[in-house]
Every structure is written in structure tokens, then in C-alpha cells.
Amino acid sequence: MAHVIDLDGKIAVVTGASSGLGRQFALTLADAGATVVAAARRTELLAELAAGHERIVPHRCDVTDETDRAGLVARAEDLGGVDILVNNAGWADALPAFEQPVDSFSKTLDIDVTALFRLSVLAARSMAERDGGAIVNIASILGMVASAPVTQSAYGAAKGAVISLTRHLAAEWARHGVRVNAIAPGFFPSELTAEMLADESASRWIARNTPMGRPGRPGELDGALLLLAGPGGTYITGQTIAVDGGWTAR
Numbered sequence: 001m002a003h004v005i006d007l008d009g010k011i012a013v014v015t016g017a018s019s020g021l022g023r024q025f026a027l028t029l030a031d032a033g034a035t036v037v038a039a040a041r042r043t044e045l046l047a048e049l050a051a052g053h054e055r056i057v058p059h060r061c062d063v064t065d066e067t068d069r070a071g072l073v074a075r076a077e078d079l080g081g082v083d084i085l086v087n088n089a090g091w092a093d094a095l096p097a098f099e100q101p102v103d104s105f106s107k108t109l110d111i112d113v114t115a116l117f118r119l120s121v122l123a124a125r126s127m128a129e130r131d132g133g134a135i136v137n138i139a140s141i142l143g144m145v146a147s148a149p150v151t152q153s154a155y156g157a158a159k160g161a162v163i164s165l166t167r168h169l170a171a172e173w174a175r176h177g178v179r180v181n182a183i184a185p186g187f188f189p190s191e192l193t194a195e196m197l198a199d200e201s202a203s204r205w206i207a208r209n210t211p212m213g214r215p216g217r218p219g220e221l222d223g224a225l226l227l228l229a230g231p232g233g234t235y236i237t238g239q240t241i242a243v244d245g246g247w248t249a250r
Helices: 020-031 043-051 066-078 102-128 153-176 194-198 200-209 222-229
Strands: 011-015 035-040 056-060 084-087 133-138 178-185 240-243
Touching: 011 020, 011 066, 020 035, 020 043, 020 056, 020 084, 020 222, 035 043, 035 066, 043 056, 056 066, 066 102, 084 102, 084 222, 102 133, 102 153, 102 178, 133 153, 133 222, 153 178, 178 222, 194 200, 222 240
Parallel strands: 011 035, 011 084, 035 056, 084 133, 133 178, 178 240
Antiparallel strands: none
């Protein structure tokens, strides 16, 4: 069964790789044999990540900048081409909808949707010129169900758009050998959830409303990632896999 997760010789790009889920994704793909271009803005954290794994290549990138996006894909092409893209970079501002400035709402869409779309286009062109490839978008269960009482309507709207975009791009690019899928995590430790998970009342609320009775643990997204990015998922496209301890099954 090792062949279904073997990524030896593959080139992967992971955005938002300096911490949290992105860091874990970069390590997981590198451990499976891929050379990983780990992209983020915080170069010192990327350097630390790369120092711990010989197959991780740090690359500074602001995903909202077109020049940076092009440079990121070019870096992967210098290494041989883009085989896997993990669109993990994201942002959220937990404000009540009545109080959210339009600039904040727009920033969420710009980072979580528009940048993801533009980078996917660049990567898919590179993939289509070779033997195809796999794009894995990191969505959220808040793109599938309402966030209330958590006040994240902008984030939920953005992640809902990511899920829809995943389907559209998958159907459009299938003939080019480019698979596009998404993972919708539940509540996992990350910079976006750190404050919430540190709050005793919020942690109890998550445990009470999750059928498995707890938030996700580091590494529990690895299986879905390797399935969608690797040879085990070559006939899967346009799908969103919720990894949420049963949250969306209620």
C-alpha cells in the first residue's frame, strides 16, 4: 500500500507554510518523498522549517501579490515543475456582521478566494504542460455550515466560495489532467483558532458540539492530504472532504 502515498520525485507548493496547518502539510508531503516549496511571508519561520527537513525549500511569498505568485510558481518550475499545490494561506477577522467594515470583508475574500484562484491558475498551467497534477484547497467546515455563535460570516462566505470554486475548476481542468479537491477541517490548532481553543468556555462548546468530543489533533489531516495529493486519489476530483470529528454529520 506504500505506493498510494509515495510522492518521490514530486514537486509540491504549500502556501501559509510558516506555522500551523501549513507547516504540518509541508512536513507531511516532504516525509512522503516530495520536494516542498514552503511559501509564506515570515522568512525566519520558513528558514527554521527548512533547516529541519532536507526536502523543504523556503520561499517568501505574499499570496495577494501577483508578482510573488508568479515567482513562487517559477521557483517550483526551476526544481522541475509543479505537481502539487496546497492552497493553505488564509485569514479571518472574527467580527459580528453588523460591525465588520467592508475593507475587512474584502480583505478576507482577497486572501482566501482571489489569491487562491490566481495561484491555482498559474499552477494549473504548469501542470497541464506536463502530466497534470493535484491542487488541494484548504476550506473549512464554516464554508459548509453556519458559524454562529462564532461571528465569522466573512470567513464562512470565503470558504464557501472555495468549496464552489473547487468544483468548477475540477470540472474545467479535468481534461488537462489537473485534479482539484478541498479539505474542510473542523476545529484544529492553528493561529486562527489559538485564542478560541485557549478559552475554557469555547473549548467546552467545541467538545460538546463535536460528536467525537474534542477538536482535531496535529496530523489528523495528513491522511486526507496524502489521498488527494498523491497516487491514491487519481480518480477523485471536485470533492470536499470534511475532517471534523463528525461536526457536519449532526
